[in-house]
Amino acid sequence: MSKQVQFEHVARVPLNNIKIKDDFWSYYINLVRSVVVPYQWEALNDRIEAAEPSGAIRNFKIAAGLEEGEFYGMVFQDSDVAKWLEAVSYLLESQPDPELERTADEVIEIIAKAQQEDGYLNTYYTLKEPGRRWSNLAECHELYCAGHMIEAGVAYYRATGKRKLLDIVSRLADHIDSVFGTEPGKLQGYDGHQEIKLALVKLYHATGNERYLRLAQYFVEQRGQKPNFYEMQLLERGGESHWTGIDHAFDLEHTQSHALVREQEKAVGHAVREVYMLTGMVDIAAETKDESLLAACERLWDNIVSRQMYITGAIGSMAQGEAFSFDYDLPNDTAYAETCASIGLIFFAHRMLRTSQKAEYADVLERALYNTVVAGMSRDGKRFFYVNPQEVDPKACSGANHKFDHIKPVRQEWFGCACCPPNVARLLSSLGEYIYMVQGDTLYTHLYISGEAELSVGGSTVRVKQSSNYPWDGRIKLEVHPEQPGEFAVALRIPGWCKNASLSVNNETYPLNGQTIQNGYVRVARIWQQGDIVELTLDMPVERMRSHPLVRGNAGKVALQRGPLVYCLEQADNGANLHGLILPAEAKLETKYEADLLDGIVVIMAEGLREDAASWPGGLYSSESATALREEKVTFIPYYAWANRGEGEMSVWVREKL
Amino acid sequence: MSKQVQFEHVARVPLNNIKIKDDFWSYYINLVRSVVVPYQWEALNDRIEAAEPSGAIRNFKIAAGLEEGEFYGMVFQDSDVAKWLEAVSYLLESQPDPELERTADEVIEIIAKAQQEDGYLNTYYTLKEPGRRWSNLAECHELYCAGHMIEAGVAYYRATGKRKLLDIVSRLADHIDSVFGTEPGKLQGYDGHQEIKLALVKLYHATGNERYLRLAQYFVEQRGQKPNFYEMQLLERGGESHWTGIDHAFDLEHTQSHALVREQEKAVGHAVREVYMLTGMVDIAAETKDESLLAACERLWDNIVSRQMYITGAIGSMAQGEAFSFDYDLPNDTAYAETCASIGLIFFAHRMLRTSQKAEYADVLERALYNTVVAGMSRDGKRFFYVNPQEVDPKACSGANHKFDHIKPVRQEWFGCACCPPNVARLLSSLGEYIYMVQGDTLYTHLYISGEAELSVGGSTVRVKQSSNYPWDGRIKLEVHPEQPGEFAVALRIPGWCKNASLSVNNETYPLNGQTIQNGYVRVARIWQQGDIVELTLDMPVERMRSHPLVRGNAGKVALQRGPLVYCLEQADNGANLHGLILPAEAKLETKYEADLLDGIVVIMAEGLREDAASWPGGLYSSESATALREEKVTFIPYYAWANRGEGEMSVWVREKL
Structure with missing residues (x-):
């Protein structure tokens, strides 16, 4: 157990106190507001x-008695509506929009009736299998859908002050509480696709009702108890499975129900479920000051980030089960690397940050955010990657x-199973939550996103104005405006990727050393005056990243990273057969801002080498000398921007010539 | 169409005229006789x-009315008995064995009754679905099983002169001929898992009955006709599929029924089916002097060997469908590379050799034989690889x-689906067929396997005595003993892997040049006397093999080959994490005969480099300098011998440092 752990309450920063004005992020957030959320609304309808x-809205209408028809879609179709409502809530919290709010109110009316x-x-069980509620928890997502609706209810209440959806989800949670538990007559089951635990903690925060926290705790502790509840339900169902050709109830690791959560040593199974589980576990550990539960979270965090995470912050190495595989197994071309899993990793990292302000957590959060999450969406906001190879x-x-x-080489429109697009929308629309954190007398700056905040x-009350050209440039300026002069600390993250940083306060150099930097944050404690200026400079050279020697697929290869951005090679810049490109170890890596390329990016260029296919003597195998290499300019673009110029090859890792 | 094509009949060499006395092969053939065939007999029972x-023998007993019970096993379970009988036939043809023959006769009695x-x-349809014969040709292997039984019938007749099984399979073929055809009232279908065409040509040779050849021709020409027969049967079955989760009737490429065979441009679908198809096509083309059909075979041959074949002579790049994937897609770790597919490739190569004596065909035959086929069986003959990664x-x-x-890291015992072990047995027990070939006045020596032959x-009649220590040594001696002095030619293959060869006849140097070497064979035409001696020396240095630049998985890698043998790294010699080993381009490759290792092999040793994991600065990714390399001796063993020393890593390809 780390000594930095603290269980003091870290208050959420309301989104209306955070105004993001950032060249990089404002584009995406505006896209969510103007394209993604409206598009998703059309899709839901x-x-x-x-x-x-x-079918998602229609399912609710049918369940509400407003339309005739049959349930359509996946067993978790309801969650798309919930995630959309949650994203809408964040948009409304950030900036009023009466028309959008009216639409949301209408949806909530339908939900109330359903x-x-x-x-x-x-709606699935109400319409399709009315007598079989809670009969297949391992596979059928009832508690997952409930969790998403609870998150929406809390978010909408915070955004608008309207209680209707909060009351709906409170009644839903009360009902769940009446069904599940260790008391006689209750089902001793727990959530299949994890989600509800973190939602119940939010509901506890919003309502102050401790029953919701205790219910979340129950779900955590019950998981993995023997005999296994899912196996018992499977027997009760006579071996019947919801999904053809898959049986999650047989694969206990898939649902992380193979062992008690406190005893799990490695991240296993469905990646999204794993990180949603861990997010809820940290929440509960923080609320209940449960050090051993937090220790389990730390252990699994370490396993994920030090053995099972792609350099882009993606997780889930195999397609079957959308799952973790095993330590250091990080195949590049068959990765699952689901966008939702990286979003879940961000949730997990954010919760870990709340208990322990270590830059390591924010580093991973940033890595997943700037690379996988942004890559998940096209530049026009209309197409999405589910899988991020x-x-x-x-x-x-x-x-x-x-x-x-x-693997899809180009982003797809709204999917039949549409978890990722609304998940991207709710994360980006709530991005303001992730920038700052106040713990005691310290204002932590986790992310370098320009804008204004009132904290x-x-x-x-302290007003903070942050400005930079991040992630392209590492010079960050923070103007601090306390209501009145006061003593407190401002802590700024020195990212793990940064080897040289400097800081000044009101133009005076502030020393960066073991005294001032703790856990990756430089802490400036002083009496702050209106208009004090902190300037942080993070050197941002291109770094050649290499993988742990046990990562088989990356042996002999490098990836380029500059600041938080991981780069890749694309066919659009480098022609086909990217595997024939080689980056000499001594090649100079030049950067250039290309204003007209992909809405403005910094590209990295180098004198590379290419295997000259023309020199191949012929045949499939040959004992003639190695293929000749010729010099060829290679161009790297940020990974997040790939697949916005048609279909083509892409590779994050490139062979290195030593 | 190549000018070397000839459609003259190339007579089969009876196995009792071939005595193999070869250190390398006699071991395996004795193993087939003393272990594999007896073990398989136990397994079949x-x-x-x-x-x-x-269940295979029992199924026949039940169908024969000799036992009570239900069919057990795969829909193609009968073929295991047929392949066993075929292997037994070759053993009996090579060397009498009254007890084995009695056992075979007993089985044949049961088959007759069935x-x-x-x-x-x-037996499947007779016992399990009596009313549904021929209702699912795409999936249900009736014609495949028939083909194997026909091959057994022909082989047993040749070996023993006994007609009983030949008569059985002739009646079976007559029945099939009465069912299938373009005439009104007949089924216009064709074989799903291909096999029967090559078998029918054998039956035609054994009986002289041209109807069997015409039936084989019908099956070739009918394949891929529109509307597709399999799709029509699928409709007739109401979409019902024999296999859960797979529907071969929907995937026409899987069964090579997507186009007329003459119009197929690339090898696609199930690899074994493809090469069995091509084997039959060459047979038919040769018998009917059909140049355009042979042209299709040549085109598909080229596609396979120049774009879709592993260096070990394995084919089938993907597990799903046990199938070819696409040009230059040769992943090493997820290869399917079925043992049976390489056996089928040997059949195909052998038939191509009959129509056109080009060393290229024998080179591929040798590659598949000495690497994949031998790797398919453990040194004790009791365990088998189905898949050869x-x-x-x-x-x-x-x-x-x-x-x-x-992928199995160790060989398995007899499988539920046991196609490979009996296929290895029938190939090795008939190995004598592949060494020599007489075409006109030329005696071709395709393989360098010691022993005596009467041709x-x-x-x-010419008696030939071949002796060498092949594949470990390239010096081959051929003693030629014609009954009486006579003029004819002896042609010896100069393998594609050999860059320097020399030849002497009775100690006089024989020039090797464009005049004497044709299509990779040196042709020595003269008046041969009793005891004339030809000595061929094939230089056999270790060669660094590289792959075509479009083979993505092998970029920057080499494999070692010496003579016909492809080598590999094994954990037993080199420790774990073979991906961390590097072979410098200038490393000297030393060979050493190790008498006590794996029953005697030539190993290749080199001063390699290993990534020093201890130098890794920590974490999953790092921008510190590349992992340090330290010198480390690396040892390569022949691929065929891998996985005989417990479970461990193996790799054919190793990174090269230029």
């Missing part, structure tokens, strides 16, 4: 012709070799 | 405790990453 229908007398709320050969996809069936530090 | 039951009144013979990390198998589910060349 089955009005996107090119995409598979969603809720059953006893508080139960799930680290290397793509379009020739290999679409059945040419079935091990790549899950309560040690009882008084 | 369900007497191997550690293995899944076969045959239906109308000639139909298939080119790289294995045992940690990754057994579900750790599901893309490796088909009919230009009407007179």
Whole structure:
């Protein structure tokens, strides 16, 4: 257990106190507001012709008795509506929008009518299998959907002060509490796709009702108890499975129910479930000051980030089960690396930061955010990656070799299983939550995102204005405006990727050393005056990143990173057959800002080498001398921006010539 | 169409005229006789405790009315008995064995009783789906099983002169001929898993009945006709599929029924089916002097060997469908590379050699034989590889990453689906067929396997005695003993892997040049006397083999080959983490015969480099300098011998430092 752990309450910063004005992020947030959320609304209402229908709103209308028809879609279709409502809530919290709010109110009216007398709320079971509630927890997502609706209810209440959805989800949570528990007559089950625990902690915060916290605790402790609840339910169902060809109830690791959560040593199974579980576990550990539970979270954090995470902050090394595989198994071309899993990793990192302000957590958060999450969405906000490969050969996809069936070389429109797009929307619309954190008398700056914030530090209000050209430039300026002069600390993260940093306060150099830097944060404690200026300079040279020697697929390869951005090679810049490119160890890496490329990016260029296919003597194998190498300019672009110029090869890792 | 094509009949060399006395091969052939065939007999009779039951003999007994019970096993279970009988036939043809022959006769008696009144013979349909014969040709292997039984019938007749099984399979073929065809009232279908065409040509040779050749021709020409027969049958079955989760009737490429065989441009689908198809096509083309059909075979041959073949002579790049994938897609760690597919490739190569004596065909035959086929069996003859990976990390198998589910790091006992072990047995027991070939007045020596042979060349008998220490040594001695002095030619293959060869006849140097070497064979035409001696010396240095630049997985890597043998690294010699080993381009490659290692092999040793994991600065990714390299001796063993010393990593390809 780390000594830095503290269980003091870290208050959430309301989004209306955070104004993001950032060249990089404002684009995406505006995209969420103007394109993604409206587009998703159309999709939820089955009005996107090119995409598979969603049925999600219609399911609620049918359950509400407002329309006739049958349930359509996945067993977790309800969650798309919940995630959309949650994203809408964050947008409204950041900036009023009466029309959007009216639309949301209308949806909430429908949801209210779809809720059953006893508080139960799930359109799949209500419409399709009315008598079989809670009969297949391992596979059927009832508690997952409930969790998302609870998150939406809390977010909408915070944004608008309106209680209607909060009351709906409170009744739903009360109902769940009446069904589950160790008391006689209750189901001793727990959530299949994890999500509800973190949602119940939010509901506890919003309502102050400790029953929700205790229910979340129950779900954590019950998981993995023997005999296994899912196996018992499977027997009760006579072996019946919801999904054809998959049986999650047989694969206990898939649902992290193979062992008690406190005893789990490695991240296993479905990656999104794992990180949603861990997010909830940290929340509960923090609320209940449960050090051993937190120790389990730290252990699994270490396993993920030091053995099972792609350099882009993606997780989930295999397609089958959308799952973690094993330590150091990080294949580039068959990665699952789901966008939602990186979003879950961000949630987990953010919760870890709340208990322990270590830059390591924010580093991972930043890595996942600036690389995988942004890569998940096209520059026009209309197409999404579900899976984020680290290397793509379009020739290999679409059945040419079935091990790549899950890999799409271009982003897809709204999916039949549409978890990722609304997840991106709710994360980006709540991005303001992740920049600052106040703990005691210290104002932590985790992310370098320009804008203004009003924060309560040690009882008084402090206005902070951050400006930079991050992630392209490492010079960051922080103007501090306390209501009145006061003593407190401002802590700024020195990212793990930064080897040289300097800081000045009101133009005076502030020493960066073991005294001033703690856990990766430089802490400036002083009496702050209106308009004090902190300037942080993070050197941002291009770094050649290498992987741990046990990462088989990256042996002999490097990836380039500059600041928080991981780079990649794309066919659009470098032609086909990227595997034939080599970066000499001594090659100079030059950077250039290209204003017209991909809405403005810094590219990295180098004198590389290319295997000259023309020199190949012929045949499939040859004992003639190695293929000749010729000099060729290679160009790297940020990974997040790939696949915005048509279909082509991409590779994060490139062979290095020593 | 190549000018070297000739459609003259190339007579089969009876196995009793070939005595193999070869250090390398006699071991395996004795193993087949003393271990594999007896073991398989036990397996077919369900007497191997550690293995899944076969049920194959019992199915025939039940169908024969000799036992009560239900069909057990795969839909193609009958073929295991047929392949066993075929292997037994070759053993008997090579060397009498009254007890083995008695056992075979007993099996044949059972088969006779299991045959239906109308000639139909298939225990699955007879016992399990009696009313549904020929209703699912795409998936259900009736014609495949028939083909194997026909091959057995022909082989047993040749070996023993006994007609009983030949008569059985002739009646079966007559029945099939009465069912299939373009005439009104006949089924216009064709074989799903291909095999029967090559078998029917053998039956035609054995019986002289041209109907069998015409039936084989019909099956070739009917394949891929529109509307597709399999799709029509699928409709007739109401979409019902024999296999859960797979529907071969929907995937026309899987069965090579997507186009007329003459119009197929690339090898696609199930690899064994493809090469069995091509074997039959060459046979038919040769018999009917059909140049355009042979041209299709040549085109598909080129596609396979120049774009879709592993260096070990293995084919089939993907597990799903056990299939070809696409040009230059040759992943090492997820290869399917089925032993049976390489055996089929040997059949195909052998038939191509009959029509056109080009060393290229024998080179591929040799490559598949000395590497994949031998690797398919353990040194004790009791365990088999179905799948032959080119790289294995045992940690990754057994579900750790599901893309490796088909990869076994150690050989398995008799399988539930037991195609490979009996296929290895029938190939090795008939190995004598592949060494020599007489075409006109030329005696071709394709393979360098020591022993004695009695061959009919230009009407007179020639005894040939071959001796060498091949594949370890390239000095080969051929003693030629014609019955009486006579003029004919002896042609010896100069393998494609050999860059320097020399030849002497009775100690006089024989020039090797464009005049004497044609299509890779040096042709010595003269009046041969009793005891003339030809000595061929094939230089056999270690060669660094590289792959075509479009083979993504082998970029920057080399494999070592010496003579016909491809080498590999094994953990037993080099420790774990083989991916951390590097072979400098200038490293000297030393060979050493190790008499006590793996029953005597030539190992290759080199001063290699190893990434020093201890120098890794920590973490999963780092921008510190590249991992330090330290010198380390690396040892390569022949690929065929891998996985005979317990479970461990293996890799054919190793990174090269230029």
